[in-house]
Amino acid sequence: MDGFPILTTMMLVPLVGAILCLFIGGAAARGVALAATLATFALGVLLWASYDIGGAQWQFTERAELFEGFSYALGIDGIALMLIMLSVFLMPICVLASWTSITKRVGEYMSAFLFMEVLMIGVFAAQDLFLFYIFFEAGLIPMYLIIGVWGGDNRIYASYKFFLYTLFGSVLMLIAMFWMVAEAGTSDIPTLMQYDFPVAAQFWLFLAFFASFAVKMPMWPVHTWLPDAHVQAPTAGSVILAGVLLKLGGYGFIRFSLPMFPDASGELAWLIFALSMVAVVYTSLVALVQQDMKKLIAYSSVAHMALVTAGLFAFNVQGLEGAMMIMLGHGLVSGALFLCVGVIYDRLHTREIDRYGGLSINMPYYALFFLLFTMASVGLPGTSNFIGEFLALAGIYQTSTWVAFVCTTGIILGAAYMLYLYRRVAFGVQKNEDAAAMPDITAREWAMMAPIAAAVLWMGVYPESFLAPMRADIAALDARIASAAPANDSQLADGAPRAEAANAIAHEGGEH
Amino acid sequence: MQTQILLIVFLPLLASIIAGLVNKNAPSVFAKSITTGALFVSAALSWPIFLGFLGGTATAEVVPVLKWVQSGDMTFDWALRVDALTAVMLVVINSVSALVHLYSWGYMEEDPDQPRFFAYLSLFTFAMLMLVTADNLVQMFFGWEGVGLASYLLIGFWFKKPSAGAAAIKAFVVNRVGDLGFMLGIFGTFLVFQTTSISEILEAAPAMSGTTIGFLGMRLYTMDILCILLFIGAMGKSAQLFLHTWLPDAMEGPTPVSALIHAATMVTAGVFMVCRLSPMFETAPTALAIVTVVGAATCFFAATIGTTQWDIKRVIAYSTCSQLGYMFFAAGVGAYGVAMFHLFTHAFFKALLFLGAGSVIHAMHHEQDMRYYGDLRKKIPITFWAMMAGTLAITGVGVLGVFGFAGFYSKDAILEAAFARGTGISQFAFWAGAVAALLTSFYSWRLMFLTFWGKPRWIDSEHIQHSVHKTPEEAGADTTGGYKPHESPWSMLIPLILLTVGAVLAGYIYKYPFIDGSSDAVNGAFWGGSIYFNENLVHALHAVPLWVKLTATVVMITGFIGAYIAYIAKPDIPAKFVENFGWLHRFVYNKWYFDELYDRIFVKPAFWLGRQFWKLGDIGTIDRFGPNGIAWVVERSSGAAKTIQSGYLYTYALIMLLGLIAAITWVLL
Secondary structure, three states: OOOOOHHHHHHHHHHHHHHHHHHHOHHHHHHHHHHHHHHHHHHHHHHHHHOOOOOOOOEEEEEEEEEOOEEEEEEEOHHHHHHHHHHHHHHHHHHHHOOOOOOOOHHHHHHHHHHHHHHHHHHHHEOEHHHHHHHHHHOHHHHHHHHHHHOOOOHHHHHHHHHHHHHHHHHHHHHHHHHHHHHHOOOEHHHHHHOOOOHHHHHHHHHHHHHHHHHHOOOOOOOOHHHHHHHHOOHHHHHHHHHHHHHHHHHHHHHHHHHHOHHHHHHOHHHHHHHHHHHHHHHHHHHHOOOEHHHHHHHHHHHHHHHHHHHHOOOOHHHHHHHHHHHHHHHHHHHHHHHHHHHHHHHHOOOEHHHOOOHHHHOHHHHHHHHHHHHHHHOOEOEHHHHHHHHHHHHHHHHOHHHHHHHHHHHHHHHHHHHHHHHHHHOOOOOOHHHHOOOOOOHHHHHHHHHHHHHHHHHHHOOHHHHHHHHHHHHHHHHHHHHHOOOOOOOOEOOOOOOOOOOOOOOOOOOO | OHHHHHHHHHHHHHHHHHHHHHHHHOOHHHHHHHHHHHHHHHHHHHHHHHHHHHHOOOOOEEEEEEEEEEEOOEEEEEEEEEOHHHHHHHHHHHHHHHHHHHHHHHHOOOOOOHHHHHHHHHHHHHHHHHHHOOOEHHHHHHHHHHHHHHHHHHHOOOOOOHHHHHHHHHHHHHHHHHHHHHHHHHHHHHHHHOOOEHHHHHHHHHHHOOOEEEEOOEEEEHHHHHHHHHHHHHHHHOOOOOOOOHHHHHHHOOHHHHHHHHHHOHHHHHHHHHHHOHHHHOOOHHHHHHHHHHHHHHHHHHHHHHOOOOEHHHHHHHHHHHHHHHHHHHHHOOOHHHHHHHHHHHHHHHHHHHHHHHHHHHHOOOOOEHHHOOOOOOOOHHHHHHHHHHHHHHHOOEEOOOEEOHHHHHHHHHHHHHHHHOOHHHHHHHHHHHHHHHHHHHHHHHHHHHHHOOOOOHHHOHHHHHHHOOOHHHHOOOOOOOOOOOOOOHHHHHHHHHHHHHHHHHHHHHHHHHHHOOOOOOOOOOOOOOOOOOHHHHHHHHOOOHHHHHHHHHHHHHHHHHHHHHHHHOOOHHHHHHHHOHHHHHHHHOHHHHHHHHHHHHHHHHHHHHHHHHHHHHHHHHHHHOHHHHHHHHHHHHHHHHHHOOOOHHHHHHHHHHHHHHHHHHHHO
16 A cells, blocks of 8 residues: 555545536436445545554555645544544445435535545544644535535524534634644644643633534534534435534544643543533433434434543543444444434425334334334444443543443433334334335335444444554553543542451341 | 353344344244244253253353453453353253243234244343353343343334333333443442453452442442442342332233243343352442342332232232342342242243243133133133142242242242341341242232132123123123133143143252252352352251241241132122222232332423423523524624614714724723
């Protein structure tokens, strides 16, 4: 692989596809988009296969100095690799999901998605602060268009809200970036990750970045754009939004906030914990009372992302790796759940939960997939989300039993709202004739669901494939931030041993 | 032994996947044969392992399967551990599961979804086997949740019934409350021991007995809090008091499911967990006291409800709940071998009772209400005798030193152990257990008398009316309505007969290895260190006064006489009792109002809070003052700005003047 600019190639392929789509338009654009995304995915597989686990921290690096303080620098570590894989894996599925449901301006639609893919690969591969910023913010534009042009009835409000929220944070982040480059004298991200900013400055820098990442995450209370955006977005838009765009916030924390401002991160961990705890309970309860399937899943995403933030700020390996695994698992599972909604939305054109019921009867394979993804979302062991949730919570417990306790209640509430949803959709009698007449999933829908299902199980049974590439990077990050870790509240203390066994008859009544 | 173990565990999984994927694309006999066949092979492979441990020839073994997770210091892998404790569970799970598979051939014959049913059953068996062969706490949790999933699917198997869907969710969510404890317990254990390997934890536990740890702002003995958290998990799975509400509702599932999951295997997982971790629990006196109290309270509480229910399956469900309580307080007083013994015998006689009840329901055209049974003794004789054996076993009929049915040995040993333990709490457990044994005898015989004796009351049942196309008025004096109950097919009777053998002999044959650890002089040899074996307690248990040994028999006879008087000799007594003690009957009949209480304090508030957060929080506050508020401000200020930019010179002049004044004031100050 030496010298071959694979990352640039991975961005060029969808870019060429995007331009092509703009010009040819119509049905042919679908084929072009599918070919381009599949080719990018194939390159992604090649990238993963040639990634040297245990090798250099930054691999496949490319660099071109453009002008002072700005360079076109790409390169990935294991964390970026995994997120890129997630993006390129979901992309062909998104194209398939839009195959029949998008009928107007097909060329422009596919083009927007392919641009989106370019930007997503770019944002994870960027090694220059400003290059990252450009990709990070430019990602808004195609998504804004996807929601605003191909969205539902209330799409203008949703896209405006989405844009306003996300832009608000970004301005502060850009200012902070200028200050940082002036202070450190470089915009090179790997260098900045090792740079020790003054502790006092870290505080403000952290908050500036936090404003942006918290919105992207989204964290409570800046989450209200997400349900609206999801509800209005077309199915594939929701998949990308939940699958990849929500991961930008977490990626930001792990790439910028934690390594660049470790002291401030430790100092402000309480804030993250507090917001995360509120989010888990609050948004889970809100999810419980939703009547709109997409809103329900959107709120569940907020609750899951709260586990990511809490895990990241647990300041230990389990917390960090757990957070990464939740991001990957949630990317697959929530994407798949939105696909599940899309499948029945395409048939009945409503997201109202009560319009369905008894789908296990007429759509048994659909019900099976939906069940698998529901269980994965609930964090059933053997599926992807369990690994992440378990590790993250185990990590959190080592920092704070309170936070772990509150966040773990999410497993109860999560089961409640997801199973309640599943029951209303798939169980019960077929009370609506039109819903009862819906045919089971088609070959195209099989092709969307089956790969995700396989990945979900793979990640749950043998997560080593995904943990191994990230291990060294997480360890390095953990070493970098360890000194700033907040004190834990467990504080194991020695004491005189009690009666050696509680029920040894000789030691009557071993109570203390 | 390695290959056998792998086959035992993974054959059911393989069968389940094949049966589930082929589903209705092949005749249902395909799915039925492949799953049932796999289970019989697993069962056949399990018994030699168990007998090997009994004979002292087998040793504990761990079969590594696959790497699972490595995250920093936290590692856990897929592995199958088989020791004496696991061997007992293997025999119980696979034997009962194989018989239940076979039984379902007959019971589910008319169901259109048989492949799905058999796939679920085998999936359950696989998850349960993963649970009992776990070498680390996380794999145990995998099995724990896996059986929860299978239980959810099987309770909701007839998903068209709204009550089945509701019961399935309830089972899963209530279990999740327990899982919260289990998960926190695992996290705490990892924090303390830096490992999730069960054998390493058990080895290191005694050294931690005096240490304290912070938890939610409290300072507690490390081992106490860890064991309490883990025990909360056990309470959920084993339906102990406060977390029991899902088990009776779980009867919505088909009866074979109730026999396998909600009687013989899954619900005993909590007991298995406490026994598996017994060396750890032995370092936690407070936790063990809680185990004892919860177990004793449950065994009494559930038994009271059992005396009032009319649904034959619900009576047996509460009976299960009660018997699990016995197992827990046996473990709580340190008699882990005795707890496992009762788990073992209970699996046979309770599966027998459930399958027998299924056979009765099958005979009575799906009627489950005992008020509409009666006089079935001669109509379905094989079912009757099987149920009889189950009843003799659960009530503990036997003569000291001669012979007894299965429950006679295990339940009596539990009461003796509680008495021998000698603490205040164990005395409480002893008396609660004794009273519960009286109630057990009463409700078991009540069930038998209502079902098999007396006059037929069949025509009052709607199910029977549908079958014979008659109303009670049309039937007149013939209260059978002309209905002919039919004995079940052989696929159902053979499992009943085999389980009958277990219910009759399991106690007599295996009492020495389970209670004393061995049939010869070497005490504890059978368990081989797989549980904490308290030799002193076993000696004390055998040395209790005669009146203690006879207590169980006395209360058993009392319960029988009570039931005989109330339901055979003077059948008007129950009605009079209800008349005079209406409040007490209502309280017990309504299951101590737990469901209503939980609905008021958990379910309704959760939905209410959700709506408030959504309407008042998200829409009413965040959106109102956030994006919508900003939009409003922008709109208004642009409106204001528009009026300023009027295009008239004097407006601009005025603004300029005001600006100048402001600037000058600023400079001067």
